[in-house]
Amino acid sequence: MAAVQPRGRLSPADTRPARGPEDDEGLIYMQCCGQEDVELRDSQRGASVYLPAGSSEGAWPSAAPLTCAGSSNSFRSPESVEMDEIMAAMVLTSLSCSPRVHSPPQKDLLPASSSSGDMECGGGELSDSGSSGYWSWDHGSASPAPSPSVTEMDGSLGQPPDEGLHMELDYEARRYKGSGKGAYRCLWPSCGKVLNSRVGMKRHIQLHHLGGGSEHSQREEDFYYAEISSEEEPAPPSPAPTLSIGPWASCSSPLGASTPGTLASASAFSTPLSQSAPSSVWQIHTEHLYQVLASRSRSVSVGEQWLQRNSAPTRSQTISASPSRNHCTFRKGRGEAKKCRKVYGVERRDQWCTACRWKKACQRFPD
C-alpha cells in the first residue's frame, strides 16, 4: 500500500550538503519528508523552485517556501544571519500553520515502514522535541509546504486547510493538558470511579474489574478508563479533524474496511495510554453502548460513527474507485483487525467483548 509515512527525517547528508561558501547566496535546501533532493536553486534569491524529478503534479503545491533555515550555511554575513532568522521564523510560522497534516499519500518518498495507523488523528506521535516540523510531517506523510501562495491546496477537502490542523492541535493540546492534570475515570459500567493517578486507575481496574493482575490485563485495563480534564469532554460529534468521510458515508453500514483495526490493536498493545486513550474511550463506549443497541436494527451506531471518523483516508481513497455500492445489504468482509476471539482466544471467552460473546460484530476492535 502506498500509504507512505515519511517522517520528517533530516539525514545528515541532507542537512549538510558538502558545498562551498558559494552556497550562501545561491542555494537553499529544502528538506522535507525524506525527499531525496529537494532543492531550491535560485540565482536570484527566492526565485524558482525545483521539485524533485518525478513528483506527481498536484501532490506538491507549486511554490513551497519551506526551507530549513540555516541548513546549508556555515559562514554567513550578519545580514545573512538576520535573513536566516527571519526565514526561520517564517518557516516555523508556516509549519505551525501547515495545512498538510493529512494529505493524500505522497508518492514514493520513503520506503520506510509505513504504518497507516498513524494516519489516525490521535495516533500520530507528537514529538515535542526541538525539531520543529517533525510532528507535522509525521502526522501524515505531509508535504510540509504551507505556502500562502499555494493555489491548489487541499481543494478536495471541504474546509479551509488550516482548520484541520487547528482542530487537531487543539485536540492534542487538550489531550496533553488532560494528561498533565491527571484525572482518570473508570469507564466500567456503573463504576465511574475517578482517580488522579493513572497507575492507581490501572490498579483499580485490575483489581476490581479484571479480577486480579495477571499479565494480560496489563494492557487491557487501558480500555476501561479515560483521561478526563476539568473541562467537559469534547463533544464527540464534531467533524473529523483529519479524515474525510469516505465514500461509504452514504451507507449506514460501516464498510470502511480501513485500518483502524490495526489502530485499535496497536493502541491496545503497543504503547501506553497517551496513544490509546481516545480510541479506547470510543471503543469502550461503543462496547457498552452495544448492549443498548443490541437488539435493534443496526442503523448507525456510535461505533460506526467512530469508524467513519477514523477510517484511514489512504485506504478509503484507494477503495473509493470501486463500484458504487448503493444498497447497504452488502455484507461486510472480514476486517483485518484482530477481534476478541483472536486476541484472547476461545479459552478466555469471558474476556471478549459482549458483542463477540454474542457472535455479533465486535465492538472492542471494530474494523
Add this chain to the structure above:
DNA sequence: AATGCCGGGCT
C-alpha cells in the same frame, strides 16, 4: 478449518 457476524430464536 478458523473466524466474523447476520439473522433469528429463546428467556
Add this chain to the structure above:
DNA sequence: AGCCCGGCATT
C-alpha cells in the same frame, strides 16, 4: 433486553 447459536461468507 440479554443471551445464545445456526448458518453463511470470508480468509
